[in-house]
Amino acid sequence: MTEIRAVQWNPVTMEIDLLDQTLLPGQNVTFICGSVDRLVDAIARLVVRGAPALGAAGALGVALAMIEGERKGWTDDTLAEHIDAIRDARPTAVNLAWGVDRVRPFMARGVSAVLDEAAALITEDERANHDLSSRGADWIMAAVDRRPLRVMTHCNAGALATTGWGTSVGIIRELHLRGVLELVYANETRPLLQGSRLTAWELQRYGIPCLIETDGAAASTALRGLIDVAIIGADRIARNGDVANKIGSLGVALGCAAAGIPFVVAAPSSTIDLSTATGDDIHIELRPEHELLNFAGVRVAPEDARAFNPAFDVTPARYVSAIATEFAVVEPDGVTSVTALVGPGIAPESFADLS
Numbered sequence: 001m002t003e004i005r006a007v008q009w010n011p012v013t014m015e016i017d018l019l020d021q022t023l024l025p026g027q028n029v030t031f032i033c034g035s036v037d038r039l040v041d042a043i044a045r046l047v048v049r050g051a052p053a054l055g056a057a058g059a060l061g062v063a064l065a066m067i068e069g070e071r072k073g074w075t076d077d078t079l080a081e082h083i084d085a086i087r088d089a090r091p092t093a094v095n096l097a098w099g100v101d102r103v104r105p106f107m108a109r110g111v112s113a114v115l116d117e118a119a120a121l122i123t124e125d126e127r128a129n130h131d132l133s134s135r136g137a138d139w140i141m142a143a144v145d146r147r148p149l150r151v152m153t154h155c156n157a158g159a160l161a162t163t164g165w166g167t168s169v170g171i172i173r174e175l176h177l178r179g180v181l182e183l184v185y186a187n188e189t190r191p192l193l194q195g196s197r198l199t200a201w202e203l204q205r206y207g208i209p210c211l212i213e214t215d216g217a218a219a220s221t222a223l224r225g226l227i228d229v230a231i232i233g234a235d236r237i238a239r240n241g242d243v244a245n246k247i248g249s250l251g252v253a254l255g256c257a258a259a260g261i262p263f264v265v266a267a268p269s270s271t272i273d274l275s276t277a278t279g280d281d282i283h284i285e286l287r288p289e290h291e292l293l294n295f296a297g298v299r300v301a302p303e304d305a306r307a308f309n310p311a312f313d314v315t316p317a318r319y320v321s322a323i324a325t326e327f328a329v330v331e332p333d334g335v336t337s338v339t340a341l342v343g344p345g346i347a348p349e350s351f352a353d354l355s
């Protein structure tokens with residue numbers, strides 16, 4: 001089975017090819033980005049989405065901007081403005097800014113140096129997904145006795161949301177390969193249906209049994225004893241272990257806490273933002289009202305109704321049983337260090353000290 005590639009550089013056209021996630025699962029269409037405006041539009045409309053995939057798109061976007069700037073005779077300031085527009089196209093997933101910032105220092109050496117660094121980022125991200133999946137699966141198998149396991153996930157943190165393999169779906173794939181997985185409850189994920197459209201589509205490809213449930217069913221499913229663990233991805237993890245992820249993740253965490261079920265967060269270290277002290281400091285993206293007021297192009301609310309449409313929520317660290325990155329698994333409620341999650345050589349800090 002070939003791996004899903006959400007974001008790819010086309011070396012012939014020197015453009016970015018995105019798998020258009022707004023059209024899945026019905027249509028498998030490549031959205032070609034040959035300009036910064038088109039990439040910013042693609043990010044804003046969720047043609048490409050998911051924190052690590054946004055990091056890859058941001059890094060490749062810098063090369064795209066350089067090529068467009070050369071063609072159109074942009075000044076350095078104009079080029080910088082366009083790169084900032086990519087960086088700011090969505091605010092919550094730290095990986096987007098991280099991807100842009102990682103390759104920016106290579107601009108002085110030319111487009112091919114930027115592309116080489118972006119390629120390294122992409123290779124490292126996929127490797128990280130495999131490593132964190134293995135660590136996360138080890139942790140879950142040690143923490144949960146029941147076999148086979150029944151898992152809940154929310155939104156989509158699979159290959160589509162990353163550069164390949166996935167984070168929460170990566171752990172699910174790993175558990176499946178180990179022969180210890182019975183079933184996945186995929187939360188639908190209102191209003192843009194990343195769970196039913198994307199996660200269920202991915203799980204079918206991998207031959208993993210899956211039931212789609214409404215977001216509103218999640219707490220009840222946990223309290224009725226129908227799942228053994230919930231695994232989600234993350235868009236930004238603060239220094240104190242608070243986790244921003246798709247709206248509805250907090251409800252899953254509260255349901256798990258009430259039911260005494262582990263709530264596991266899977267993310268590469270690039271999603272840990274040590275410059276953000278707590279979840280209160282995370283900018284939560286507010287998305288357009290029409291995403292809630294319409295369904296499949298049909299108005300489903302009264303004519304003058306207004307909507308509140310935050311795209312993400314923050315789960316406080318005290319409700320997070322474990323965070324798995326490529327470097328470590330830590331239990332934020334304990335005394336272990338968030339810095340262990342971002343790699344070796346960084347002075348340890350205690351989650352508890354930071355709360």
Ligand code: MRU
Pocket residue numbers: 046049050051052093154155156157158161162166167168194232233234235245246247311
């Ligand atoms: O709005 P989206 O679809 O970009 O939100 C994505 C999520 O919330 C994912 O769960 C998160 O980015 C983790 S992706 C590995």
